[in-house]
Amino acid sequence: MIWGRSISYNKVTGVAYNVKELEKEVERLSKEGPAAPRYHLKEGHILSWLNYIGENGLAEMLKGVTEPEEALLRIKDYEALKNSAHPVKTKTKRSRRNKW
Helix, strand or coil: CCCCECECCCCECECCCCHHHHHHHHHHHHHHCCHHHHHHHHCCHHHHHHHHCCCHHHHHHHCCCCCHHHHHHHHHHHHHHHHHHCCCCCCCCCCCCCCC
16 A cells, blocks of 8 residues: 555545655645645544654654644754754765875
8 A cells, every 4th residue: 555645526635655655745735725635634544654654753753643734843953853864974075094
């Protein structure tokens, strides 16, 4: 099951395949039509999908959340926490040793 492929009056309202896309869709839908993300939050569809894709921490953070605006804040917090726990590794420049 892929969250966001929600059909409303025979049209797809949004699609998300990962947390970043979920954030974008919740943000967009909270402005255009908050009923869709509100419904999926309330029914636990998003939590089930997050657990399915291995994002159990975010699923825990969204338990009991029914409002898209609150979900969006928690998604952003989750991403910030996740990024701070796993800093981006950068290559360090090796110093050249002079051969004498």
